[in-house]
Amino acid sequence: MDAAPLVLEAWHIAALVGAGCIGGFINVMAGGGSIITVPVMIFLGVPGPIANGTNRIAILAQNITAVSTFFRSGVSHFRLSLSLAACAIPGAVAGALVGATLNPEVFNTVLAVVMVAVLILMQTGGAKAVTAESTPPKNLLYGHLLMIAAGFWGGFIQIGMGFILMPILNRVMGLDLVTTNVHKVFIVGLYTLAALLVFATTSEIMWLVGGILAVGNSLGGYLGAKMTLKRGDVLIKRVLLVAITAMIIKLLFFT
Numbered sequence: 001m002d003a004a005p006l007v008l009e010a011w012h013i014a015a016l017v018g019a020g021c022i023g024g025f026i027n028v029m030a031g032g033g034s035i036i037t038v039p040v041m042i043f044l045g046v047p048g049p050i051a052n053g054t055n056r057i058a059i060l061a062q063n064i065t066a067v068s069t070f071f072r073s074g075v076s077h078f079r080l081s082l083s084l085a086a087c088a089i090p091g092a093v094a095g096a097l098v099g100a101t102l103n104p105e106v107f108n109t110v111l112a113v114v115m116v117a118v119l120i121l122m123q124t125g126g127a128k129a130v131t132a133e134s135t136p137p138k139n140l141l142y143g144h145l146l147m148i149a150a151g152f153w154g155g156f157i158q159i160g161m162g163f164i165l166m167p168i169l170n171r172v173m174g175l176d177l178v179t180t181n182v183h184k185v186f187i188v189g190l191y192t193l194a195a196l197l198v199f200a201t202t203s204e205i206m207w208l209v210g211g212i213l214a215v216g217n218s219l220g221g222y223l224g225a226k227m228t229l230k231r232g233d234v235l236i237k238r239v240l241l242v243a244i245t246a247m248i249i250k251l252l253f254f255t
Helices: 010-029 034-043 048-072 078-101 104-123 140-156 161-172 177-202 207-253
Strands: none
Touching: 010 034, 010 048, 010 177, 010 207, 034 048, 034 207, 048 078, 048 177, 048 207, 078 140, 078 177, 140 161, 140 177, 161 177, 177 207
């Protein structure tokens, strides 16, 4: 799909950086930041399917920044993160390959239903709290199998991916929300690289637009990682609640 050349003016750049910063912060803290960045690109004249692929540049930059921020702060679980990401990658590649066949109306309805289910799941039974010592993960087999399906969604559209990963890591595998976010940004970063390669070889990507957006996403990702470490589970749950509720309203009433 070929897009008309997009002439970037100063306000275009400011809009991309601003949207990226907000989206990156929300993505690292909870999820759903792409519901901001993708529409902004479309508003600026980027076709929807191309915006979907271009958005992966910013997602990759944001998660690299978040992973490095967690690592410099002494928080990392690379062994488990890598094995989970390895399961997500095949699903992400498959999802990216079929992403161009997306039916917007069906997608919006399905995503809204998923968000309602996740909202109920995250608000009932209580999320696992931060403890002085890391609690060993449970249900490793189920967690890894679910990553394959989660990866498909991430490769397919990416929007709302955090809302899918967090229940798997928090509720299924029993990880506290801070540790969940540490794993989440690593997993998303790794499978996004694979999905970006698929989009780059099968469709058009606007690299300059994606690069500008990535500046904002990286800043937002850094701030999100620092706030995760500083405020922990309480702030994550609040941001998650607001982000999911806003996405449900957007999908059901403003599409």
